[in-house]
Each structure stands twice: as C-alpha cells, then as structure tokens.
Amino acid sequence: MKKVLIGLVVVVVALGGVFYYLASNLDSILKQVIESEGSSTLGTDVRVDSVALDLRGGTATINGFTVANPDGFSDADMIRFDELHVALDLASIGSDVIRINTIRSTNPYARFELQGTRSNIQAIRDRFPPASSEPPAESSGPAPVIALDDLTINGIQGTLQSDQLPRAVDVNFGNVQVTNVEGTPDVLAQQIARSIMAQLAGNARDALEEVASGAVEAEIRNRVNEATDDVRNRVDEELQNADPEVREAAEALRDRLGF
Template sequence: MIVGGAVVAVVVVVVVGAVTFLFSNLDSLVKKAIESAGSEVAGVKVSVGDVKISLSEGKASISGLTVANPPGFTAPTAFALGQISVAIDTGSVTGNPIIIKDVTVAKPQVTYEMAGTGSNIDVIQKNVAAKTGGGAQKAQDKPAAKGEEKKLVIDRMAITGGTVTLATAMPGVKGSANLADIVLTGIGKKSGGATGAEIAAQVLDAITKSALKAGQSMGIGNVGEVLKGAVPGDAGGALKGIMGK
C-alpha cells in the first residue's frame, strides 16, 4: 500500500507540475500559436510582440501583431493590428470549443504597396484563399472533425479605427484613407468551432477586402492609364484588374 501510495503521489506531483507549467507559460504558448497559424495562412511571417492572459478574469490582450509584406515589396509590413483585447468565457476553457465572447482590434494600420504584378494586399488575399481551399467562408462552414485540435467560437469581433497608407506616392492618389470598421459575428459557430488557422483566414480575408475598398476610395482604381506610361510592363493593366475597373 505504501508503494502504491507513493506512485499515486508521484503521479499527482507530475500532473500538478504539468498544469502549473501550462498556465505559467500560457502567454508564450498562445503567442507561438498565433504566429504559427497566422504565418501558415497568410503565406508571410506573422509576428506578435506580447500576449497577456488572465483566465481568472476571463481577459487577454495581444499587442504588436504584424503581418510582413510578401516577397517583391519593400515596406516591412502589410498589416500592424495594434492593441487586441479579448473577453473569454471562462466556463468553456476546459471544453472544446472554447468560447470567446468578444475580440476588439483597435487602430490597425494597413500599408498598401504596388509592384509590377499587383498589390501586396492582393497577394496576401490570394494566399489566404489558396490555403483555405476557396476562401475563408468555406473554411468557416466546414464541419469539425472529432479528435482535432482545440476549436474556438468567437461571438463577436470588431476591428475599428483603422487606416490605410500608401507605401509610396502615386500620381492622382491620396496618401491615406480610413479603413471601414469591420464587425464579424458567430465565427466558427456553424461548424462547432474553428481552428486558429481558420480564424486567421477569416480575419485576414475581412481586412484585405476592406483595404482594397479603401484603396478605391483613395483613387487607386483610377490611375491605371497613368501607370501604363510610367511603369515598365503592364502594371497599369494589372492594377485595373485587381481593382475591378
């Protein structure tokens, strides 16, 4: 009995140690998960500055999240998502899916840059579509399979106060514009939860579409003819195709 009790004690110590390690390193684990899933979906490097999670309060914050530019573009980033605040349903953290009640992204910054083959935003959007096999909505509607990784349901996500800035000046185009506020609801709800990669796809898809619309309001869609005479190749024609003009 003493031996058996000793074995149980050792098991308990190991389990407690594992749980303590998990929660003490939860911030860094989530940081790595965001960077891994985001980079996989966007096809470019996604970096996170800091993650702070308080499960007892059901709150989390993410700062310094950036999405790098694709190869061929000069600006260091395409997106900088600013401060992200998260409200968690603490009663769901041990289940699957985990319920996120609210995510707020404040003042994201989008850098819009043109190259001979199109824009950086367009390239990232195509990467997202290719990775999700046809788009973010398709990924959201895909049924969850048993035994998969942890899933998430996000009741509401709001991306507000964003701006779009041109990386380089262009003739006849405004240098910056406001990014329309984005509100997404019920992310992952239909499928019984979404993976981190699927959520990243939906968020990036929403931001890139909003950025393209902001580009139109800046006058980017009206400079194709000017670029044809100023830029080698068919950059003007490519630009007009991207903007649907």
C-alpha cells in the same frame, strides 16, 4: 506498498509541476501559437510582443501584433496593432462550441502597396480558397469549434504606396468588421483573414482612387500656374520695350483682369 505510494507521490508531484509550468507559461505558449499559426495561415511572418491572459476574467490582450509584407514587397509591416483585446464567453468552455464574444483593436495600421496591378493585400488573399469551396465545419471532429460573434477594427490609419502616385501618402482606411463566423481553428482563421483582407482591399482601392484623383487635379493646377507665370513673364518683357502710353494702358488692363 510503500514503493507504490512513493511512486504515486512522485507522479502527483510531477503532474503538479507540469500543470504549474503550463499555468505559469500560458502567455508565452499562446504567443508562440499565434505566431506559428498566424504565419502558416497568412504565408508571411506574424509577430507578437506579448500576451496577457486572464483566465478568471475570460480575456486576453495581445500586445504588438504585426503582419509582415509578403515576399516581393517592401520590408515594412503590412498590418500592425498596438493591442488586440479578446473577450471570451467562459460559459462556453465546456460546450461543443467555444465562443469569442468580441475582438477589439487599439491603434490599427495597414500598408497598401500596389506594383502594377498586384498588391500586397491581394498576395495574401490569393492564399485562401473562395468561401463556397470550403468544407463545412464539423463539431464532432477532434479539433474544437470556435465561434466569433464580433470583430471590429475602427479608424485604420495607413499608408498608400503605388506607381500611380508620386510618393507614398498617409490615408485613413476606415473600418473593418467581421461578425458571426464559426469553424475549426484553421477554418475560422481563414474566414476572418479572408473577410479582413477583402474589406481592406476595397477600402484601399477607394482611398487610392481619391488620392490619385487629387494628385491629377493638383498636377493640372500646377501646370496651369506654370503656364500663367510663363505668359505673365513674356508680357512683362514685351511691355518693357513698348511705348509709355501702350505700357500704361496694358498695365491698367492687366490690373482690371487680375492678371
């Protein structure tokens, strides 16, 4: 009987040690899960500096979240957040559907690279099947079902790099929002990623058209100015060889025309 009691004590102590280890290492465990699952879903490296989990408050703060460019593009980060703040509905933990109330970002950044007709964002989008081909999420399976009420990313600063532009330019990619999505972790991750990438692609396309149009206008202005300078220089050369009366009349006319 004594040996049994000792054995039970050993088991309890061991379990306590396991629970203590898990509780004290939840942040690092969650960090590893985000990096592993994120990289698997997007097909490119996902990195996180740190995670701060507040179980009592139902919040998690993800610091230094980055998504690398896919293969075939530059070594720069494609997406970067200084911070992602997640608010969880604690009352939903014991229910069939775990609910995330909000996800908010701090200092979001995105990089859009276009090589010919293919972009880095499209390379990521190609990994996801059309929404209509997804199997419906089931709440009775072994994987938990998670619902996200609202993910909002405002004021995305970014960089445009394209063979249509003489150089990379800094732009504002606007805002991205994903609302009312639900599914198993894998399905939910694909839904969120697909929606974000689609909106980013649209915002980047609009920004590229605006920047390219401005670049063309600037090029036209530069060429007109160069042509005007060339004509002015030729006129000056001709006037140097003209009679004083002709030169005086021509200069008066040029002053009136602002030439």
